[in-house]
Amino acid sequence: MSYKLFLDDVRRPETTFYYMELPVFLEPDWIIVRNYYAFITLIQKKGVPETITFDHDLADIHYKVQDFNYEDEEYEKTGYHCARWLIDYCMDNNEKLPHEIIVHSMNPYGSKNIKSLFDTYFKVWEVKHEPILMNPYLRNF
Numbered sequence: 001m002s003y004k005l006f007l008d009d010v011r012r013p014e015t016t017f018y019y020m021e022l023p024v025f026l027e028p029d030w031i032i033v034r035n036y037y038a039f040i041t042l043i044q045k046k047g048v049p050e051t052i053t054f055d056h057d058l059a060d061i062h063y064k065v066q067d068f069n070y071e072d073e074e075y076e077k078t079g080y081h082c083a084r085w086l087i088d089y090c091m092d093n094n095e096k097l098p099h100e101i102i103v104h105s106m107n108p109y110g111s112k113n114i115k116s117l118f119d120t121y122f123k124v125w126e127v128k129h130e131p132i133l134m135n136p137y138l139r140n141f
Contacts, residue, residue, distance in 0.1 A: 003049050004024070005052045005053070009055065009059060020136070022102065036085070048089075048097070050100065054083060054102070056079040057078060078110060080113050087117065101118055105135065108138045112138075
């Protein structure tokens with residue numbers, strides 16, 4: 001089943017359009033998930049989406065922590081953890097990653113970490129894929 005997944009703790013797809021300027025955010029029928037556990041549950045239930053878009057900071061704690069450690073289990077999971085889980089899920093289940101992957105996060109370091117995770121996967125496994133789209137305001141960061 002083809003669907004679009006929007007991962008963000010507070011925003012909605014249509015509000016993201018104003019800074020991302022991608023028409024896909026104005027399309028109807030997005031499924032919105034607000035945290036790591038809802039992300040996993042949805043994909044396990046419905047399968048891998050056709051389009052997916054990531055926020056990095058999925059909890060208030062992420063806005064306060066300056067030196068984030070992705071391996072520290074004390075903190076709420078981020079969009080990076082979701083991306084890492086998705087790659088592992090696709091590899092373990094012989095599934096393709098979503099056709100369109102977007103990182104709409106306003107967090108420059110988190111955005112680059114998510115993008116780098118997918119770029120590394122595509123390079124190592126020699127997978128041809130559309131470029132990962134990122135927040136245009138972070139291009140020069």
